[in-house]
Amino acid sequence: MNTAIITQNVPKVVWEELSQSFVVPTSDLIEVVHLLKDHAEFEMDYVSNVAGVDWLARKEKVKNADGTETEVEKPGYLEVVYHFYSMKRKHGPVALRCRTNRENPIVPSITPVFRGAEFQEREIYDLYGIQFSGHPDLRRILMWDEFKDFPMRKDYKEPDDYEWEPTPHDEVLEKAQTHYAKPNP
Amino acid sequence: MSPLFSESVEPAAAEQPLYGPRSYQVMSGNDLGSQLLEISMGPQHPSTHGVFRMDVVLDGEEVVKLKPVFGYLHRNHEQIAEKASYLGSMPYTDRLDYFCSMTNNWAYAHAVEKLAGIEVPERAQYIRILMAELTRLVNHTCLIGFMVNDLGALGTPLIYAFREREKILDIFEAIAGSRMMCNYMRFGGVRVDLTPAMLKSITEVVDRYPYFLDEFETLLTANEILMTRCQGVGVLSKELAINSGITGPMLRASGVDYDIRKVDKYGIYDRFDFRVPLGDHGDVYDRYMVRVLEMRESVKILKQALKQFPQGGDFINPNVKLRNFRPKAGEAYGRIESPKGELGFYLVSTGGTMPYRYHVRAPSFINLTILEDMCIGQKVADVIVILGAVDIVLGEVDR
Numbered sequence: 001m002n003t004a005i006i007t008q009n010v011p012k013v014v015w016e017e018l019s020q021s022f023v024v025p026t027s028d029l030i031e032v033v034h035l036l037k038d039h040a041e042f043e044m045d046y047v048s049n050v051a052g053v054d055w056l057a058r059k060e061k062v063k064n065a066d067g068t069e070t071e072v073e074k075p076g077y078l079e080v081v082y083h084f085y086s087m088k089r090k091h092g093p094v095a096l097r098c099r100t101n102r103e104n105p106i107v108p109s110i111t112p113v114f115r116g117a118e119f120q121e122r123e124i125y126d127l128y129g130i131q132f133s134g135h136p137d138l139r140r141i142l143m144w145d146e147f148k149d150f151p152m153r154k155d156y157k158e159p160d161d162y163e164w165e166p167t168p169h170d171e172v173l174e175k176a177q178t179h180y181a182k183p184n185p
Numbered sequence: 186m187s188p189l190f191s192e193s194v195e196p197a198a199a200e201q202p203l204y205g206p207r208s209y210q211v212m213s214g215n216d217l218g219s220q221l222l223e224i225s226m227g228p229q230h231p232s233t234h235g236v237f238r239m240d241v242v243l244d245g246e247e248v249v250k251l252k253p254v255f256g257y258l259h260r261n262h263e264q265i266a267e268k269a270s271y272l273g274s275m276p277y278t279d280r281l282d283y284f285c286s287m288t289n290n291w292a293y294a295h296a297v298e299k300l301a302g303i304e305v306p307e308r309a310q311y312i313r314i315l316m317a318e319l320t321r322l323v324n325h326t327c328l329i330g331f332m333v334n335d336l337g338a339l340g341t342p343l344i345y346a347f348r349e350r351e352k353i354l355d356i357f358e359a360i361a362g363s364r365m366m367c368n369y370m371r372f373g374g375v376r377v378d379l380t381p382a383m384l385k386s387i388t389e390v391v392d393r394y395p396y397f398l399d400e401f402e403t404l405l406t407a408n409e410i411l412m413t414r415c416q417g418v419g420v421l422s423k424e425l426a427i428n429s430g431i432t433g434p435m436l437r438a439s440g441v442d443y444d445i446r447k448v449d450k451y452g453i454y455d456r457f458d459f460r461v462p463l464g465d466h467g468d469v470y471d472r473y474m475v476r477v478l479e480m481r482e483s484v485k486i487l488k489q490a491l492k493q494f495p496q497g498g499d500f501i502n503p504n505v506k507l508r509n510f511r512p513k514a515g516e517a518y519g520r521i522e523s524p525k526g527e528l529g530f531y532l533v534s535t536g537g538t539m540p541y542r543y544h545v546r547a548p549s550f551i552n553l554t555i556l557e558d559m560c561i562g563q564k565v566a567d568v569i570v571i572l573g574a575v576d577i578v579l580g581e582v583d584r
Contacts, residue, residue: 019516019533045427049518051531051544081531083518087427087443093518115204116430119554120546127261142256142583152264 001091005041006032021081021095026107029098033110036084036094044084044094047110050120051081052128054102054154078105078130082117100130102153109135127152204428221249228257232335232569235579239556239568246564251557258583266543271297271510272372274543279366281545282581284324287316287357288523290370295451296519296530297372301512303505308498309374310453314490315387316369317452317521318483319357322394323350324524324576325434325476325483326401332473332573333405336414342404349397352390359383372510374501384494391487398480406477415470419559419571422467429554433526434479435575438464438471445522452521456493457486472574511538525549525576545584549577 006022007013010032014023024032036044057076061069079099085092098107109132111118121132122141129150132138140147149156160175168176227238236257242250262281266274278293279286291313298305305313330346354364360383361367361376369376405411421431426439436443444461446454462478464471514536520529526548533542552575560568 018514021516047430048520048527049529049531049544049546051542051546053533053542081516083529083531087441090443090448095518113204114430115425115428115554116551118429119551127263140256142259144256151261 001094002041003094005039006035006094009035016097019095019097021097024096024098026098026100029096029108030110030113032096033082033113037113042084042086042094043088044086044092046085046087046092047082047114047116048085048093049081049083050110050117050124052124052130052152053079053081054128054152055079056154076102078102078128080107080124080130082110105130106133107131108133109138111135126150129153204425226568227254232573234331234573234577237572237577237579237582239572241560241565241568243565246566248560248563248565248568251560251568253553253556255553255579255582258579260584262584263543263545267540270538271512271540272507274540275370276366276368279368280580281547281584282523282525282528282549282578283365284327284578285320285524286365286367287320287369288521288528290367291317291452292519292521292523292528293530294370294372295521296517296532297512299519300515300517300532300534301372301510303373304502305373305452306499306502307453308378308495309500309502311490311494312375312379312500313370313452314454314457315379315487315494316357316360316367316375318487318490319353319387319390321483321524322480323353325480326350328573328576329401329405329473329476332469332570333411335569335573336411338410342401345397345401345404349394352393356383356386356390359386371501371505371507373505374499376501378500384491387487388491391484391491394484395481398477398484402477406474411473412470414567414570415473415574416468417466418469418563418567419574420466420468421555421559425555425558426467430551431526431555432548433522433524433552433576434472434475435526435552437461438475439467440464445520445527449520457489459483459486469570469574509538511536516542520546523548525578525581526552545581547581547584549575550582550584553577553582 007015010028012025012028013032016023036042055076058074059071060074062072063069077099079097082096083093100107107130109121111121112134119141121135122138124130125132125138126140126142127150165172222243224241224243225238226241227233228236238254240252240254241248262277266277275290275293278289281289326346326349330343333342357367358364360379361369421439423439423441426436427441440463442461442463447461459482462475462482464475512534514534516533518529518531520527527546528548529546531544531546532540535541556572556575559571563571
């Protein structure tokens with residue numbers, strides 16, 4: 001399987017060595033997916049796995065030309081990872097990843113092309129809050145409909161639904177103390 | 186056609202694509218002014234196999250719309266695993282699909298081994314094959330028992346199935362210390378070795394299993410009620426099955442030759458001679474038959490594995506660290522053929538002791554995608570059977 005065809009046809013796609021996958025800009029995702037499905041080299045007819053990943057903003061040290069180091073702020077992003085296989089040709093996988101910002105994340109939905117992504121994209125929307133444009137039925141799937149936050153994000157704070165415990169200690173004690181009655185002034 | 190005629194014809198509705206979810210026009214099919222009835226089946230309904238709910242819209246007895254609703258058992262397994270060490274979530278994978286804990290363990294161990302580049306010794310490979318195929322027997326036997334239980338054959342076939350299952354669970358208990366929550370696989374091998382006595386008891390069960398299958402099939406396969414209730418019900422086309430990412434016996438019942446044991450040859454499956462049964466019609470009866478035939482093939486694999494079972498060797502790779510296990514940064518997607526379909530684990534490591542991302546590609550979750558398509562136009566009583574043949578376990582669907 002000659003995966004170089006993808007980068008030849010869609011020049012904006014970048015091969016990432018560490019994760020062994022193609023980084024696809026959101027604007028080109030549908031084109032690449034159609035290419036994988038229809039090109040005689042791939043004939044990928046089956047999307048196996050769709051997963052979201054959350055990368056927080058982080059500081060990285062970059063070496064300057066004069067040997068000093070400066071800290072560079074790298075912005076965080078959300079990404080969706082796809083694994084494609086071919087049931088016809090029995091080969092694969094080809095992994096794609098599509099990155100989007102954390103504030104207003106929108107990724108085109110591949111459900112109109114691959115029905116197998118329908119529930120998985122709903123799950124990612126539910127847990128990561130990524131909007132899939134073009135998804136026919138984008139609702140929460142695992143959490144209840146009234147739920148507000150996105151629990152799989154790395155900066156998710158669980159609500160303080162404190163339950164009484166007879167011998168609290170460590171962080172439980174800290175949490176418990178905020179619930180104790182204040183002493184009279 | 187006269188111009189008069191063509192004017193009265195309404196413009197054709199926009200053609201819907203073959204693939205992709207479809208919208209269905211919901212209208213009452215008769216002129217009596219009767220209304221559609223929306224009912225909520227589950228989550229406490231005994232034949233939804235757990236806490237699963239279906240919003241069904243009925244026209245008389247016919248289903249016109251069906252939406253699966255789940256999440257009642259959601260505990261964010263993935264986030265819990267991201268806060269535990271790699272080995273720490275091994276026991277928790279048992280609780281995904283609590284019928285097949287051995288294959289869940291294997292799928293997770295397989296993904297981690299891929300991530301960290303761990304070799305598995307030969308003896309451990311054979312032990313894993315034995316455990317996985319025994320699990321397949323347990324799962325398929327019980328599933329058929331549950332399915333015919335849903336059909337109204339209350340008791341007998343299910344109890345027969347459970348009787349056989351118990352024999353295999355006794356083996357699991359002797360080996361792993363627990364009947365269902367085995368927690369048996371480790372990265373690079375298994376937790377404890379098999380003794381000759383255990384091998385003997387496996388051989389006994391395996392040798393007796395074809396006789397049980399004959400008995401089971403005499404009871405069910407040519408049964409007229411089973412045939413009328415299952416044949417032509419819940420038909421799933423080949424194209425839709427592939428496009429919707431259906432895997433496992435469901436896919437093969439629709440006639441697609443795709444078994445990951447054959448395609449990926451993970452473990453040592455290339456050493457065994459077995460066939461992949463395929464269905465013709467893609468209906469519930471095919472799904473039943475494919476599972477029965479698959480059990481016979483599993484027995485074949487087990488017999489070969491017991492024959493080839495190596496005398497000595499390590500049951501776990503001694504170079505794998507149990508504590509402070511840190512795979513290098515990178516990611517891996519490992520998948521195996523679990524009894525329910527393709528069970529995959531997607532792991533991202535940043536070099537720490539905990540996985541940065543841990544995702545479970547659960548087969549029964551994705552196999553539910555086409556539940557509505559299979560049920561439209563069927564009677565409400567058949568919905569139960571169709572759902573039963575999908576083979577879901579809610580621990581895995583909801584995670």
